[in-house]
Amino acid sequence: MAQFATPISSMDSAAALCLVLILATTIASPAVDAQQTNNVGCITSERDALLSLRAGITSDPRNLFSSWNGQDCCQWSGVRCNNRTGHVVKLDFRNNLFLDDIYRSWYSENPHGMRGNISSSLLALHHLEYLDLSGNYLGGVGVPIPRFFASFQSLVYLNLSCMDFDSKVPPQLGNLSRLLYLDISNIWNPNRYSMHIKDISWLLCLPLLRFLDISGVDLSAIDNWVQAVNMLPNLRALHLRNCELVFPHTPIVHSNLTSLEILDLADSGFHTINPAYWFWDVGTIRYLDLTNNEISEAFPNAMGNMTSLEVLRLGGNNLAGVKLKVLENLCNLRVLTLWSNQINQDISQFMEELPHCAWSKIESLDMSLTNLTGEIPKWINQWTDLSILQLSSNRLEGPVPPELFKLEKLKQLYLDGNYFNGSILEEHLATLVNLEELDLSYNSLHMMISSNWIPPFQLHLAYFPGCKMGSHFPLWLKGQKDIIYLDISDAGIVDNLPDWFWSVCSNVIYLNISFNQISGRLPKTLEFMSSAVIFDLNSNNLTGTLPKLPKQLAELDISRNSLSGPLPQNFGGPLLEDLLLSENSINGTIPIYICEMQLVVLDLAKNFLVGHLPRCSEGTTKLSRSISALVLNENSLSGEFSSFLESCSQLVLLDLAQNNFVGELPTWLADKLPDLSYLLLRHNKFSGSIPVQLTQLGHLQYVDLAYNRISGSIPRTLANLKAMAQETESLGNPLRWTYERPANPDTNDSPKYSDSLAVVMKGQYLDYTGNIIYMVGLDLSCNRLVGEIPDELTSLVGLNNLNVSHNQLSGRIPEKVGLLRLLESLDLSYNEISGEIPPGLSEITALSRLNLSYNNLSGRIPSGNQLQSLIDPESSYIGNNYLCGPPLSRNCWEPDATGGDIDEQQQEAKYFYVGLVAGFVFGLWLVFIIVLFRTCAGSARSGAVPSRWTRLPQGLELQLSRG
Known part of the structure; x- marks a missing residue:
């Protein structure tokens, strides 16, 4: 921190400015209404002001205003009046349904927030002391916090967090000199509106402030923020998370924050924890959060002096070789998070170095993603207050010690992503009466629990993917009525889905039972699961038709099951973004209802769908404005290239392969689908030539037009495909083709499941999961193309698959083919290509499959280690009668009586015949x-x-x- 030596005159000027602002607001304020209370105790002018507020609200999902009837506004929901004067002193419209479920807020737009605008008629509430509008949408793009809020001179509490205000924070908030609590944080707003402050001197006018949270507000233009907050002597909590703070190098000499207890500087751009930073001097700090910065140094000795410290959060930094000796005096330590640092220690050694005086007090320890090794020590049962233990994604091994399960206060236990082995018995879990979250996924653990066991706990989160739970469905889940997140994927279950399953899961947000062999018929409706956001049921034996979907559902995957029948004309799920139903037995046509959904990913591949694509109204359908990936391969769909796709400007992936589409490829692809990156049209009946306009698609990196009736020549302008002409690592691919389970917000878990997309490469169908974004290919095989292979194709240096086989191409192989050094598969077979094989072909070190068979090639086959390491290399050249040299048996050098070789003999033979x-x-x-x-x-x-x-x-x- 910088040394801000502020002259006294400057401080006097700031105080004078505050006084002027306060006096100006007082003079400008309208006269206070006489206390004309009516018979029911509500002041008429204040009731009118509240009614004006309600008139400005356009949406009230929680029906907060349903009680706003009658004359007594003091009885209305969210309103409180002074019992003696009748004046409105409190307005509380806090949207707890949003704020208490941060995960849901990131997955979909807040469904419970009020919408509208804030009426300035509230100025009539001169005695308002408490105002909470958090979690609602009462602003919008370019709409700042209303300046008239500064006229509420009696306010002591103002909470405008998680709203959609934008632009500059009004400095007039400095007029609220009585404020004790100010929260204008914007960090959890899913719309991420941008608020900023360029002059923070107005904070000096709030001397009574105890709580300040401006997280998510841009402070990058301010270099004296430390000086400003240092002038708030009563401050107890300061939250500056993700504010893009500027950190001067020279530290402040002395801190005035003698009452500060909570300091949150997470996501703030720390590069160093300078031992002279101002907050190390504040001995009253109990909570210090430096999460998600770039700290790499050892702990400063000054940290050992913070003996009041109870919560220390250092996760998401670059700490390595942490020495905990400096913490030995932190006897009040209750919470320590160090996730995603390179601790690189044996877990027993690490835990032994933690302050012994705090062993019985530590309540939460998060060491996920820290490269811990070894076995959990048996003496962990000495940590008697431990309620949260997170050891995810390390290299821990051995059995889970029974002593761990003797910690009766455990509420959260995360052991996922390690190398634990052995069995988890019901007697192990029987003592964990307070357990709420349990994650044992991705280990080598076996759940040995009898079918009649009744757990003593109620889980909110139950994650067991990769655990072997036995072939029978885990019946002990029947009594778990509070489950919100459930994952039993890849658990070896071969059983019917019990009848009680859907009622037990009626409150889930996330449900994953994929990759088992679970049978059963889906219910006709799942609308009763009103909280559901993600369903992943893929790779099972579920039957029935697609049920009516919950209103809040965002992602649904029932691919690789046995669903049948047609898609319903209206299957609900108005907020659905990803719908994956591939590899079922769904028949009939695609319903027009699809057009009214705001899908981002639609995968109906490998079914029995027929007919044309739905005739959605261009420009008016929700689907056309949102769809990013449309996957319909391996059906029996027909018709020409749908004009509906012209309005799908966000489309990134289009897969219509293996259908019965006809007609010519449209020339409007580049104009209408500017983000198109993957175009898969193989095995259809498309005709005509390759449109030159296709080459104007700047993001196009994978094109598969194989097995059609396309004629003409290969356009030389294909060299203009920019995404194919650059290294794969530099591609800015916009495709999101992954499903994520809900991540622990403190560990940043990577996705546990990714769907796949089949592409043809190296002569076979390959399933690419998340790696599809690195596929760069051009497949024009099995068409009616003529002419030469353009030399310009060698500029597409990002290609890893090039296939132009089974055409009528002639001419020579481009001389500079060696420039395509990332090629893994090259197929030029079954054409009429002549001449010699360019020597540069041997320089393609990535090449693993080469097919030049059945052409008119001649001369010696180039030598090179890569060409010699091909699988079955001889088959790459068969059908070319004038090729010689390894790996063919036809040698280019055979001794004769004169000692000459075959090349000389061929030359002599030529002269002889002449x-x-x-x-x-x-x-x-x-x-x-x-x-x-x-x-x-x-x-x-x-x-x-x-x-x-x-x-x-x-x-x-x-x-x-x-x-």
Whole structure:
């Protein structure tokens, strides 16, 4: 921190400014209404002001205003009046349904928040002391916090957090000199409106402030924020999370924050924990949060002096080789989070170094993603107050010690992503009466629990993917009525889904039973599951038709099951973003209802769908404005390239492969689908030529037009495909093709499941999961293309798959093919390509499959380690009768009697045949001359010698006569 040596005159000026602001507001405030209370105790002018507020609200999902009837506004919901004067002193419209479920707020737009605007008629509430509008949508783009809030001179509490205000924070808030609590944080707003402060000096006018939270507000233009907050002597809690703070190098000499207990500087850009920073001096701090910064140094010795410290959060930094000796005096320590740092220690050694005086007090320890090794020590049962233990994603091994399960206060236990083995018995869990969250996923653990066991706990979160729970469905879940997150995927279950399952899961937000062999029929409706956000039921044996979906559902995956029948004309799920129903037995047509959904991903591949794509109204359908991935391959859909797709401007992936589509490829692809990155149209009946406009798609990186009826030549302008002409690592691919389970907000868990997309490469179908974003390919095989392979294709250096086989291409292989150094598969087979194989082909070190068979290639096959390491390399060249050299048995060098090689013999043979032809022609001329001579000789004897003939030399004449 910087040393802010502020002159006294400057501080006096700031105080004078505050006084002027307060006096100006007081003078400008309208006169206080006389206390004209009516018979029911509500002041008429204040009731009118509240009614004006209600008139500005356009949406009230929680029906807060349903009680606003009658004359006594003091009885209305969210309103409190002073019992003596009748004045309104409190307005509380806090949206707890949003604020208490941060995870849901990130997954979908807040469904419970009020919408509208705030009426300035509230100025009539001169005695208002408490105002809470948090979690509602009463602003919008370009709408700042209303300035008239500064006129509520009696306010002591103001909470505008998690709203959609935008732009500059009004400095007039400094007029609220009585404020004790101010929260304008914006960090949990899913819309991420941008509020900023360029001058924070108005904080000096709030000397009584005890709580200040401006998290998520941009403070990057301020370099004296430390000076400002240091002038708030009564401050007890300061939250500056994710404020883009500027940290001067020179620390402040002395801190005035002698009452500060809570300091939150998470996500604030710390690069160092300078031992002279101002907060190390504040001995009253009980809570210190430096999460998600870039700290890499060892703990400063000053940290050991913070003996009041109870909560220390350092997760998400770059700490390495942490030495805990400095913490030995922190005997009040209750919470320690160090997740996602490189601790690189044995867990027993690490825990042994924690302050012994705090062992019986520590309530929460999060060491996820810290590269801990070894086995959990058996003496962990000495940590008798431990209620949260998070050891996810380390290298811990061995059995889970029974002593761990003796910690009766445990509420959260995360052991996922390690190498634990052995069994978890019901007697282990029987003592955990307070357990609420349990994650044992992705270990080698077996759940040995009998079917009639009744747990003593009620879980909110139950994660067991990858655990072997036995072939029978875990019946002990029947009594778990409070489950919100349930994951029993890949658990080896081979059983019917019990009837009680859906009622037990009626309150779930996240449900995952995928990758088992669970049978059963889906219910006709799941609308009763009103809290559901994600359902993942894929890869089971579920039957029935698609049920009516919950209103809040955002993601649904029932792919790889046995659903049948047509899709319902209206299956609900108005907020659904991802719908994956591939590999079922769904038949019929795609209903028009799809057009009214705001889907981002729609996957109906590998079903029995027929007919045309629905005729959605262009530009008016929700689907066209939201769809990013449309996957319909392996159905029996027909018709021409749908004009509906013209309005899908967000489309990134289009897969219509293996259907019956006809007609020419449209020329509007580049204009209408600017983000298109993957175009898969193989195995259809498309005709015509490749439109030149296709090459204008700047993001296009995978094109599969194989097995169609496309004719003409390969456009040379394909070289303009920018996404294919750059290294894969630099691609800015916008496709989101993953499902995430709810991540622990303190560990940043990576996705446990990714769906896959089949692409053809190396002569076979391959399933690419998250790696699809790195696929760069061009497949034009099995069409009617003619002409040469353009040399310009060698500029597409990002290609890892190039296939133009089974066409009628001629000419030579491009000489610079070696520039395609990322190629893994190259197939030019079954064409009429001639000439020699360019030597540069051997420089493609990534090449693992090469097919040049059945062409007219000649000459020596280039040598090179990569070409020699191909699988079955000889088959790459068969059908080319003039190729020689390894790996073919036809050698280019065979010794003969003269010691020459086959190349020389071929050269000599060429000269021989030329000489033979010349000799034959010369012989014919000789015969002609002899015949002519004899004719002339006969004529001479008769005295008729032509004048144009001269006499031959005597020797030659004699030879000819003898001939």
